[in-house]
Amino acid sequence: MADNSRAHSLICQTKPWATNENSVWLASTVALSRNIERFKFPGRLSGDLKKQILSLIEKVPLDVEGLVHPILVRADEMSPLEKEYLGEHFLSVNSFQNAALGEGFIVDESGEFLASLNLQDHIQFLLIDRKGELEHTWNRLAKIEMAMGQSMTYSFSQKFGFLTSNPTQCGTALVATVYLQIPGMIHSGKIDAYLEEHTDEAINITGIHGNPVDIIGDILMIQNNYTLGLTEETILSSIRHFVTKLLAEEHSARQAIKTGESSDVKDIVSRAYAILVHSYQIEAVEALNAISLLKLGLEMDWVEGVSLMDLNRLFFNCRRAHLLEQFGEKVSQEDILHKRAEYIHKTLKNLKLKI
Numbered sequence: 329m330a331d332n333s334r335a336h337s338l339i340c341q342t343k344p345w346a347t348n349e350n351s352v353w354l355a356s357t358v359a360l361s362r363n364i365e366r367f368k369f370p371g372r373l374s375g376d377l378k379k380q381i382l383s384l385i386e387k388v389p390l391d392v393e394g395l396v397h398p399i400l401v402r403a404d405e406m407s408p409l410e411k412e413y414l415g416e417h418f419l420s421v422n423s424f425q426n427a428a429l430g431e432g433f434i435v436d437e438s439g440e441f442l443a444s445l446n447l448q449d450h451i452q453f454l455l456i457d458r459k460g461e462l463e464h465t466w467n468r469l470a471k472i473e474m475a476m477g478q479s480m481t482y483s484f485s486q487k488f489g490f491l492t493s494n495p496t497q498c499g500t501a502l503v504a505t506v507y508l509q510i511p512g513m514i515h516s517g518k519i520d521a522y523l524e525e526h527t528d529e530a531i532n533i534t535g536i537h538g539n540p541v542d543i544i545g546d547i548l549m550i551q552n553n554y555t556l557g558l559t560e561e562t563i564l565s566s567i568r569h570f571v572t573k574l575l576a577e578e579h580s581a582r583q584a585i586k587t588g589e590s591s592d593v594k595d596i597v598s599r600a601y602a603i604l605v606h607s608y609q610i611e612a613v614e615a616l617n618a619i620s621l622l623k624l625g626l627e628m629d630w631v632e633g634v635s636l637m638d639l640n641r642l643f644f645n646c647r648r649a650h651l652l653e654q655f656g657e658k659v660s661q662e663d664i665l666h667k668r669a670e671y672i673h674k675t676l677k678n679l680k681l682k683i
Contacts, residue, residue, distance in 0.1 A: 342439035343417075348458045348640045351627055352578055353571075354507045354547060355419060358465045359454040360473050361492045361501040365481040369493040370431075370446045378430025378446045385434075385445060388479045394468045396437040400445075403427035413649035418442050418454060419507065421538040421549075441472070448493050451476070462504055462564050470560075489556065499556035504567045507536065508574060511546040511624040512581035515593055522577055530554055531570050545616035545643065550574070586628050594683050597625035601681050604672050609665035612647055615672060619643045622679075633678035642675050 345355065363369060367381060382402065390398045403411070403424075411424040414433065427433075427447060434443035444452040453473050457465040483491040489499035497503065513519040523533065532553045535543045550571060552563045585593050600621035603614065623639050625631040644650060646668055652659055659667050 342437060343641075343644065344439050344456045344458050345640050345644045347637060349636045350458070350460070350640070351623060351636055352508055352510065352575055353460045354458075354509045354640070354643075356457045356460065356462060356465070356504070356506040357419060357454055358457065358462065358469050359452055359503045359505070360469060361449040361452045361490070361494075361497060361503075362473065362477075363450045363483040363491055363493070365483045367450065370448065370450060371493060373430075373446070375430045381446055381450055382430060382432055384480065385451070385476075388476050390434070390472070390475065392472050392475045394438075395441055395472065398434055398436040398441070400434050401432055402429075403431040403433070404429045409649055409652060413653055414442075416644075416647050416649050418456065419505075419536065421536075422447075462506070462568060466502070466504070466560060466564055497555050499554075500558060500560050500563065501555055502560050502563055503551055503555065504564055505549055505551040506567060506571050508548050508550065508571065508578070509546050509620055509623065510548060510574070510578045510581075511620050512578050512585060514543065514546050515596060515621070515624070516581050516585060518577070518581055522574075526570075526573065528566075528570060530566050544613055546620040548574075582624070582627060585624075590628075593624070593628075594630065597621050597628070597630055598681060598683060601625070601631060601679070604676055605679060607669045607672075610669045610672065611665060612668065615646050615668060616643060619646070625683075630683045631679060631681055633680045634676060638675060642672065646672060 348354070364381060364384070367373065367377065370378065373381075382400070386400055406414075406427070408425060411427060414420075414435075415422075415424045417439070424433075424444075424447075431446040433445060435441060440456045442454045444454070453469055455465050455469045485491055485498075490501040492498050492501050510519065513522065530553050532551050534540045534549050536547045536549050537544065538549070550567065552558075552567055555563065600618035603610065603618045604622060619639055619642055622631060622634075623636065626634065626636065626639065645654060648664065651664070651668055651671060654671070655667060
């Protein structure tokens, strides 16, 4: 695996959502945490030992099917914007801004793979899935993890499984996360009652920033609570079962909106249209919320002149770091809100409201 010291390679990746036409299943990720035997967890390591681990990982061959020209980028060679971009790209709840000397990342040109090095654990492998193929994504990730394991020994206990810095994530150390965009249930007032009735202690549900009450862009982040004492198959099956039921409820809510009068929902979709098309400046959260409603309006046949793919791409690209990367220039904090509005106007130039 070649070491590429130019961190700008991070933003040359393919964007997995660029061709995403899914109206509800926005994305999902599968992550595995591993630590290297004979080293302490990263939080207890000196900078020199962290650099030693990076050098060890750098020598590991990654000639694995599914990875395209993987590179290792050291955190101390990255700008704050590049770290922010990486966090946005991989939908990370945790900020990468504090990543420093002795820490780093492995990415590849597919834009789907990330290995975080010496952050919470020595290695956290992650793959993005945008097709709802959790099991296939897990199989891909397992091959990568096993390939790297040929060159190093992971910390493992017969009693507790793979050992991690967070004791609650030992065992398989597998975390599967699904991001569902459910404006139908949220804006018809059905989501709270549904979640209360279908509470599952094995499932954790929050917004995309990890806050259970701050729902941005109508997105719920659904992931497993437990990794110890469960097989990978059981974890994925539990997530799949819960998500499948929620998907059915969202489609039912949308059908009810479509066949009913839906004056209130038409009103908020119309307002979202106005915000996106006419704002001189717009905050990221306001834009994400309005784009979700526009997606709902498109499915209801209340708007035209834009596709689901366009709106999914806009949803990801209007976030701060992605927006700045597209302009390829320095934009002041005062101007970023106006630049976002300009970008949205350009993307939605053919949009028409039909209600």
